[in-house]
Amino acid sequence: MDEVVEAIADPIRRDILEMLRDGRLAAGDIAARFPVSRPAVSRHLRVLRRAGLVRDEVVGRQRFYRLETGPLAALVEWLARFDRPGGWEHRLDALETEVYRTRRERRGRPGHAAGETRTA
The missing domain is CATH 1.10.10.10 (Winged helix-like DNA-binding domain superfamily/Winged helix DNA-binding domain)
Structure with missing residues (x-):
């Protein structure tokens, strides 16, 4: 390389x-x-x-x-490591995606309209 x-x-x-x-x-x-x-x-x-x-x-x-x-393949592969999320960054991206998905699901349920608050 x-x-x-x-x-x-x-x-x-x-x-x-x-x-x-x-x-x-x-x-x-x-x-x-x-x-x-x-x-x-x-x-x-x-x-x-x-x-x-x-x-x-x-x-x-x-x-x-x-x-x-x-011969450029090894160089491209090495450079790609700097563009891919790694370690914690990748896990935090996955967590963010899950949080947004959960919020969307909750908004779609009856009784969870915007501005409503739950009381126990």
Whole structure:
């Protein structure tokens, strides 16, 4: 996962990954979209390839790249832990839901209209 994080830390590499979402592209087409040199783009592609985020295929004299999303799965799973309620937060959410459900049920019963109070 560390290699994937390092690979996507650079904005040019993130842009390359976004470009490849729609399908494979030739290395020259990728390089043409950036204001940096072709060798610089080649180095970015090499980093992405080493991290397993892209695959390359040579067809004639051209090298095509395509996106590989598999290595992102571990990162996505790790990041999702920060979005999910955990521990007490999850239990308190469940308690809040139960309290609202109980209040709705009580309001629907005869003799429990709004403003009525029970006397013993």
